[in-house]
Amino acid sequence: MDRQTVRAWVMYDWANSAFATTMMAAVLPIFYSDVAASTLPNEQMATSYWGMTQSIAMLIVAVLTPILGAIADYSGFKVLFLRLFSYLGILASLCFVFVGNGDYLLASFLFILGTIGFSGGNAFYDALLNDLVEPDKRDFISSKGFAFGYIGGGVLLVVNLMLIQNYSWFGLPDSLTGTYISFASVAVWWYMFSLPLFRRVKDKKTGPRHKLGEYTAIGFSRIWSTFKRIKQYPELLKYLIAYWFFNDGISTIITMATIYGKEIGLGTSHLIAALVITQFVGIPFTLLFGKIAERLGSKLSLYISLGIYVLxxxxxxxxxxxxxxxxxxxxxxxVQGGSQSIARSIYSRLVPSDRPAEFFGFLSVSSKFSAIVGPFVFSVVGLATGSSRLGILALVVFFIVGIVLLAKVNLQKGALEAEAAQA
Incomplete structure (x- = not known):
């Protein structure tokens, strides 16, 4: 294992997490409501349109994921495609400096492109782990990348908070200028900290090339094959359905919290500062929930986290x-990091040990499709009732259904089913 190359791989997580924090979670949702959608009749409509944008972005990503997975597995162009998708996300982030009052369609379009760049790049970034790190080190290096992403995204978010809230410190005329600089900073941050990976890691020829249509057929045939095979594991299937529900609730809260807070009258600086708190609180509590799972059992600890989400x-x-x-x-x-890490850990025990990549790939694709539903329900309820409060309340259903279905899962039996099928 080349330590410098692995360090470069880890730094890419530091780089692109700037998009996750500033563009997906914190600054952009507020900008969308205050500026891009300022010409809409009311803030509630802006919130619903943002939810629709999230759903469209996730739908496109969900369709692309199996195709990109096939390209990552069967081509020698992982770094090339990672670079292309990264540049798409970087360029989309930078172009937000041209979005003005009433340009909500342009803002939605750019966000969709940015999300495709972010998620598409991750497909090839994840695939590089197997090429760069030996099997017994992958868990640690993967976790290290996740931690660096938390820190990198959080650090830039703190800087952007200061640019927006204390713009006079930097000689800026107003907070809107600070916001535009924040968008540009995401592009610069993402580009600069991606360079070590692009410079150190080179593509290797891995076999015959395929046409895009062939990659598409390979990708979706693998997903369909796994879908048919998963019926052999009844407990895993029950858990997967439960996961789709509660994970959709979690992801919707992540993407809609800021714009919802803006709509009900909370200040921009407070909203961003609160998300900075979420970012850094998540690091120790994710580790703490791992300890709780060891003491009380993973299923009970997941119940606790999901129950807290209901509250x-x-x-x-x-x-x-x-x-x-x-x-x-x-x-x-x-509870955010803890619930997601425990849910992933439970899933890992229910899949056959000789096919983890196949089943985790199916989890990735299926959860992206399910993640379309939450923002869509939030938006439709908000538009139909004229109240985003009812839209946020509707998310209770996702958690309650998830908890009820989780209660029907026998983890011990599921683990035995995985072992028996493998044998």
């Missing part, structure tokens, strides 16, 4: 004060 959604419905949003941000930070 978060209900409290979010009644939220009116800034301090309440800070409190919710802290609580979300407590």
């Amino acid at each position: 978060i959604v209900i409290f979010g419905y009644f939220m009116t004060e800034t301090w309440q949003f800070y409190a919710l941000a802290f609580i979300v930070g407590m």
